[in-house]
Amino acid sequence: MKLAFDQQVFLLQEYGGISRYLCSLVRELSHKPSVEPHIFAPLHFNRNLESIDSALVSGIRLPKLPTKLFRLAMLASEALAHRAISRFKPDILHETYYSVADFCPNNTRRVLTVYDLIHERYPNLFVNSEGTIRPKKIAANRADHVICISESTRRDVIDFCGVPEEKTSVVYLGVDVDAFRPVEEECQYRPRPFLLYVGARGGYKNFDRLLRVYARSPRLHRELDLVCFGGGPLLANEHEMIAALGLSPDRVVQIGGTDAILATLYRQAEAFVYPSLYEGFGIPPLEAMAAHCPVVCSDGSSLPEVVGRAAETFDPLDDDAIQAAIEHVIESPERREELIAAGQSRHTCFSWSKCAEDTEAIYRALL
Template identity: 35%
Template sequence: MDASPLSIGIDASRIAVAQRTGTERYTYELVAALARVDRRSAYTLYTNGLPSALPPLGPNMALRSIPLPRLWTHARLGPELARRPPDVLFVPAHVVPTIHPPASVVTIHDLGYLAFPQAHTARRRLELELTTRWSLRAARLTIAISQATKDDLVRRYGADPARVRVIHHGLGGSFRPVESPLEIADAQDRHGVAPRYLLYVGTVQPRKNLERLIDAFAMVADRPELAGVQLVIAGGRGWLSDGIERRAAGHGLAGRVHLSGYLPDEDLPALLSGALAFVFPSLYEGFGMPVLEAMACGAPVLTSSSSSLPEVAGDAALLVDPADTSAIAAGIARIVGDPALRAQLRERGLARAATFTWERCARETLAVLRESVEPPV
């Protein structure tokens, strides 16, 4: 492969988001890792206005702010690419603009709107359907963040598997076990968390299966091994989140189910480290980054046996059927009541998480970007 320097344009519009979850975190961490592993290519990061926080950028990375209130991708980014086209355009978390260089690469994270359509408005589903189909056609190569997502793209949209590359996410260095009991207790106090707790972290929306998680917790909350244990649901509110609050109130578990809201990044490692277990019985995930973050902090993990989650968790988590409330309840009781199991999952999880690095993700992504500019055979 030709290793000559490339000019690489990146749609970095998602970097500007203040509360980074999922795709925003992926964009931020991947750009930071590319800055560490590649000092030869010339990067232009396109943003819609000046971001409030940027990852550490390399000297070969330039920021290009091209603000426009609406239709930024097609009306502002596209014409900019036409005026000064890079060798390759990388779209890590958005849609390929209508005007784009022939060598364009897009990352598609999941097809959750098809797997769980009731979590989206009809208008949003149509938008996601059209933009995903368009990006698959427009991009020379597509990156899927898991084999499960690639399989979905091939099955649902007839994507050519030869044009889809699987590259797993990395894991930020800030996720590591917090050993200080005082630091853990301080984080618990700041967020109203009890000393013994199960923790969920992610967007509060129906596809995360939180109503069933609350029902499962209610089934075993009175068992002796769960005495005083709190279920903490941490995350920003998403589509149809009100029903989750009503579900918690309906079980009469005042103080036992705690919706803490969005947790700042600086508090996550301590709260993950202090949890009895991390519980993530999501119905569908393109990757499931919270599972890896929990493992890296030493939290035993209970997660789903469906979508990409077994692929990410390997043998380092207790897997349950996310559609079976009784199975989730049994898993909760088992993981809380078995210290030996928790110790085993902690050890396996730390080893598993260590294999996912953003440097590896960046190098593999850079290889795909280079591949996209090679003349077709």
């Protein structure tokens, strides 16, 4: 069975969760008998591709380009990829993102993974929601089968895109647990205990509400720092909000860096807090669990599917509920240890080998 993965997302992401998912999937599929996966990204900007065997990828990584040259690179890569995929004669084309253009070869079945419906649920949070909504709907309805990364996402695909239920399946993502296991020696990143927040902070991520809850709780802001990993440096409006809430600027900090730094922060945090209003899946809670960090998170969208009973959950629109959940975990060593133990069992339910196994079954059912 020959599987082709197109160039789309590898032009859009230098790192990113989607490209990491696809690289992990291709790596696992390549170990299976009678399966020949290949990524066609003739010109790309993605560094995750470096993590897999070069024999599984066709393409050259480009440096960052000005906007005009970037558009030319996209057009060139698209044309080259389409030609190479046609010569490859795949049984399955797995589209890596949402394109209006149809470039599937004849006699090839098409699969699409849909990651979330955030633009459909919260269109006002984006400058050009329709620029994602329209191609996503076209690509989803054109596909022979749509893989959804959670049951929550699958319901949204059916409701917002109008895809027949029988054309959809849920395949959960995996987590790279080895990177997050505890180690004996590591540097201490913060002199004080801290809560950890990971990822982007805007809009539906609900970080502003977490900041307000942190500021209004004497227990939290007096005894714990709030550390944000990733998402870029704190913005001017975030610094203004921190000051307006009466918080010292050294108590809310942003740290960037590698997965190794993130793994250390998970291991050293008093708790990982994930207040998002909407997630297509939600890998960070599983990473935290693998690192023996108790998880306190939203009970919205896909997150209950992911965390099960291994997290302290809250209504992400209820400040009192968020505060109570965090304080309960921080104040109760018994609850903290209970969550750590439950997390050790829970994260093992999500592996890249299982993701690849379930995806292969979908491919074969189409042939």
